[in-house]
Amino acid sequence: MRIIRAEEMGMCFGVRDALQITDQIIEPSQVTIHGELVHNPRVIHQLDAAGFVQSSETERAAVPETPAVLITAHGVSDRERRRLNSIGKQLIDTTCPLVRRAHDAAMQLAAEGRHVVLVGKPGHVEVQGIVEDLESYHVVPDIKTVKKYESEFLGIVCQTTMPSCLLEEIREEITTQNHEADIKFVDTVCHPTKRRQTAMLDLVKRVDAVVVVGGRNSNNTRRLAELCHQHGVPALHVTCAEEVNEQWFAGFDVVGLTAGTSTLDSTIDAVQERLEKLACSDMAANCSAHPPMPVVGQQFQSECSEN
Numbered sequence: 001m002r003i004i005r006a007e008e009m010g011m012c013f014g015v016r017d018a019l020q021i022t023d024q025i026i027e028p029s030q031v032t033i034h035g036e037l038v039h040n041p042r043v044i045h046q047l048d049a050a051g052f053v054q055s056s057e058t059e060r061a062a063v064p065e066t067p068a069v070l071i072t073a074h075g076v077s078d079r080e081r082r083r084l085n086s087i088g089k090q091l092i093d094t095t096c097p098l099v100r101r102a103h104d105a106a107m108q109l110a111a112e113g114r115h116v117v118l119v120g121k122p123g124h125v126e127v128q129g130i131v132e133d134l135e136s137y138h139v140v141p142d143i144k145t146v147k148k149y150e151s152e153f154l155g156i157v158c159q160t161t162m163p164s165c166l167l168e169e170i171r172e173e174i175t176t177q178n179h180e181a182d183i184k185f186v187d188t189v190c191h192p193t194k195r196r197q198t199a200m201l202d203l204v205k206r207v208d209a210v211v212v213v214g215g216r217n218s219n220n221t222r223r224l225a226e227l228c229h230q231h232g233v234p235a236l237h238v239t240c241a242e243e244v245n246e247q248w249f250a251g252f253d254v255v256g257l258t259a260g261t262s263t264l265d266s267t268i269d270a271v272q273e274r275l276e277k278l279a280c281s282d283m284a285a286n287c288s289a290h291p292p293m294p295v296v297g298q299q300f301q302s303e304c305s306e307n
């Protein structure tokens with residue numbers, strides 16, 4: 001078995017910056033992280049061990065007990081910011097600038113008198129943060145939920161981690177069903193997500209299966225796995241190396257590796273190491289039956305393959 005790594009994968013700058021800010025906080029016990037800083041159970045555990053108070057994403061309406069509140073990279077609405085300020089909380093804001101850009105785009109469309117159609121996952125914290133500041137909006141996760149809207153003026157924005165191909169399909173459907181409306185579209189999918197999706201599309205052409213590393217509730221990780229399935233390539237979604245199950249790889253000669261934007265480098269490295277061990281034992285068992293494959297792209301050379 002050979003392993004090919006996606007050209008772009010793993011932690012984005014927005015998540016890295018947020019983590020760096022938490023590293024600089026001197027008294028973590030005085031800070032409540034307002035929802036999950038990243039959708040990554042290992043990071044959540046590390047923050048817990050460091051002494052941070054963490055409120056779950058469904059408990060954010062409560063009054064935090066600590067004097068300071070850390071806004072995650074997913075951002076919050078201005079309404080929520082005002083609520084926290086009004087109860088005397090000091091805010092430590094790690095909102096990703098590209099999430100902020102999506103907020104600004106939605107607000108601008110609303111200011112132009114447009115009904116905002118946000119393409120994204122209903123209930124996701126980033127989506128909640130955007131729509132809470134809007135008077136009139138619809139959240140659309142797929143083509144089925146698109147409809148004819150009452151307004152003659154529509155504005156489309158999207159969650160930063162939407163797959164561009166799905167976004168295009170939904171946008172087309174909105175246009176078809178609202179052909180008389182004046183529609184303005186602002187593409188707010190973030191560049192790190194786009195680059196990872198492009199790398200993924202390149203990867204699926206070259207592999208038999210893909211291992212996707214990331215948290216179970218990480219939207220962009222799940223999207224990467226969905227992208228594989230859409231291209232007829234089986235995907236194994238794992239959160240850590242221990243979940244890499246040897247039996248799953250039976251019959252695959254070339255396996256791709258990618259990871260969501262909230263995945264730590266150390267977690268990817270551990271999964272890579274586990275895959276290399278599998279590749280190594282696989283090659284040891286089959287070296288007489290299969291000649292070495294030509295090198296394509298960025299590839300992990302196992303020790304066995306060099307022998």
Ligand code: SF4
Pocket residue numbers: 012013014015073074096097098099160161190191192193220261
């Ligand atoms: S996925 Fe994109 S928008 Fe979200 S934190 Fe990372 S860079 Fe920012």
